[in-house]
Amino acid sequence: MAYEPPFSISATTLNLIASISEQLGRLSALTEQAQALRLRRANQIRTIQGSLAIEGNTLTVEQITAVLEGKPVIAPQKEVQEVKNALAVYERFEHWLPGREADMLEAHRILMMGLVDGEGNYRSGGVGVMSGSEVVHMAPPANQVPRLMSDLFDWLGRTEHHPLIASAVFHYEFEFIHPFADGNGRMGRLWQSLILARWNPLFANLPIESLVHQHQAEYYQAIGRSTQLTDGAPFIEFMLQVIDETLKEQLNPQVTPQVTPQVTPQVVLNILSRYSGLDNYCLKPRSRQELQDFCGLKDRENFRKSVLKPLLDAGWLYLEIPDKPRSSKQRYYCL
Template identity: 50%
Template sequence: MSSYEPPLTVTPSMLALVAEISEHVGQLTAYREDSLTPQLRRGNRIRTIQASLAIENNTLSVEQVTALLEGKRVLGLPREIQEVRNAFSAYDAMPTWHPNRQTDLLTAHNLLMQGLIDDAGHFRRSGVGIYRGARLLHMAPPASRVSTLVQELLGWLGRSAWHPLIVSCVFHYEFEFIHPFADGNGRMGRLWQTLLLSHWRPVMAFLPVESVIREQQDAYYAALAAADQAAEATPFVEFMLGALLQALVEAVTTDQVTDQVTDQVSKLLTILPPGMALRSSELMQRLGLSHRPTFSKTYLKPALAAGLIEMTEPASPRSPTQRYRRVLG
């Protein structure tokens, strides 16, 4: 049995972040365990998938990803549409996987990359370097070492005594360092970290931390590079713990804001009878509002996020003929 231990310096900053994250997770679990409806789960999952793929240069918007999930036709590149469909399949299957089982890791990669690369579900068979422009950022270990390195990393997952938050971040970095697949390593690393976190606290399965990473994409890659230079995961772990904390704070804040605007959303639903589709200007007129930003922030967006209303043209959010209607059922 391998005794591999990823190099890491546990810093006071890490411990402080772990404590703060744990506190927020407790609050979120207590607040949302019974109120995390299928609509909220779906909304967070859509944001997760859209952001994770956007990091890999997929250009589809949240609205287009939502439309794909609903089986609607979306104008987009065939590869990008396939990436979204694959990602939904992978995240839907996530609860059936065990984090330290290699067969599950390969199955996940096959779902994520099916129809996109020839060797989906198989480790790479050649060397690979990560470039930005013409500059080499990272040369991954040789292909002949990949299987052994992955086995050692998964074995460490099963016996590590570190806090699950730290373990998930270390795994994410080590996985990207090994770069075990010909393509899809970034989205696989983020997916597997989510799987690890969900085994710690189920509510973490629907935390869209990928949205935070997408907003801080340069810092994400800089943290990976800093960890490479330091020859240990410490800089990347600190970055990822910070991203997790930010995602949790935003999740709690979103819930609090949603509570505060319940009356406004109720008013919006009252003036939008089932079966009727109205433009935003018509909705504002019925509500007696003239300030569009207020209407958007406190009426329209919360109702859309809660899945209570929907766009008639989700693939074209800014369409001049866009209307909104009640979601029935």
């Protein structure tokens, strides 16, 4: 009989699907503006930073941007290589087919190039998932991995479940199998995003990984809970909650006196509209004071929070000296 992953669908899951679908409709209206303001690349950088941070990489969004631009970055060579590999994978994101096993192996080869032996191949030995010094999950034997992965891809190709559910099920089953010697977390999250992006292109640009990073403990707890119950439902609910929260942050920035607004296409559009001509002015690198004077703002802290930081976070402005963000010689520019 064809393989069927064990999972149930709760009322919470159905409600989350309805909420996500509604918000995707609202967000689609901002898509063209987001592309024009380079938010697609900025969100992709946030996605890469979040995914690698879960695995212990310490590079910041600014440093990853510098790597993307070919600028030198002072950081451990292994972490810089991880970033370069991830950027190379996401450059080919639109070409990967989620139902093609060969594409996954090729993506893993690029993602782990120069980091491990046997990149692009399933593991040949046993592997366990650790939490500190404790083994929380012992993956299936290596000789079972090719069959298990073939069954999983076969299921993905014929399932009629909603892509939001199917992507989370695939992600959980992938982590349970743990098919590679290393890079399983990164690959599982990448492939869920890929499955979702083939359903709705907006998912190619949403920084879901950033929120997974913020809820890292719950992420691993959801995997463990699903394994304990032999039911993917806890993990499905967790991932849909993360997606729902990501969409809400994109659409409804929360503004408080202590917190800079969440960067959405509309936030950046408001800034550019308020300070007409700022985009052309920044084609030449400018100091903070030059930008502040251009905007006609006298309060330095207000300028930093309401203009400078949102534009940097959105990937619209760039640091001329990314390794020294607080440098007195720092200047800012746009491409």
